[in-house]
Amino acid sequence: DGGITQSPKYLFRKEGQNVTLSCEQNLNHDAMYWYRQDPGQGLRLIYYSQIVNDFQKGDIAEGYSVSREKKESFPLTVTSAQKNPTAFYLCASSRGQNNEQYFGPGTRLTVT
């Protein structure tokens, strides 16, 4: 498992708190992505970044924010505005726009 890492594996927060999920890659990939995975649903794109200092909203960006200050890092903040934050969050990266995506091990976030 190396290359792209996420931490922590499990995260618990109280409702109303912001929380930041870490994603780091040492694959020298330009593009990085955040997905949310819920039972019975496909992966849904939250945000993506094709290059440092640039990112775009995906299909379900509301209540989330990201930054891409370094090529290796793409942290995701789940804000208190996200109505159903409990989910499994997957980060991915790819070398370019026509290459496969490599996934991190995921962070399971539980908000109570």
Add this chain to the structure above:
Amino acid sequence: GENVEQHPSTLSVQEGDSAVIKCTYSDSASNYFPWYKQELGKRPQLIIDIRSNVGEKKDQRIAVTLNKTAKHFSLHITETQPEDSAVYFCAARRPNTGNQFYFGTGTSLTVIP
């Protein structure tokens, strides 16, 4: 909106039998179709992919077929083994979006020893 439909949602087969998972997509301009395997609590891993200029691709016990006219593609696993038990996701690259994908809803495959 959702662009890929995947069936079945669950599949049980006896060890040694074959398993087939099917996906359909709606955008005829999609040109790349990966399949991912996700074991419980772990990351999705690419197991095979196919591009729109070929109709079939094989890798040992795994094969993928693509019918561009019908806009569907299928994953075939032969001689299934218990370690094949996992959730399998299909995906179709969204045209003109860089490297964004539509993902299927997943098929939970159980191989019974």
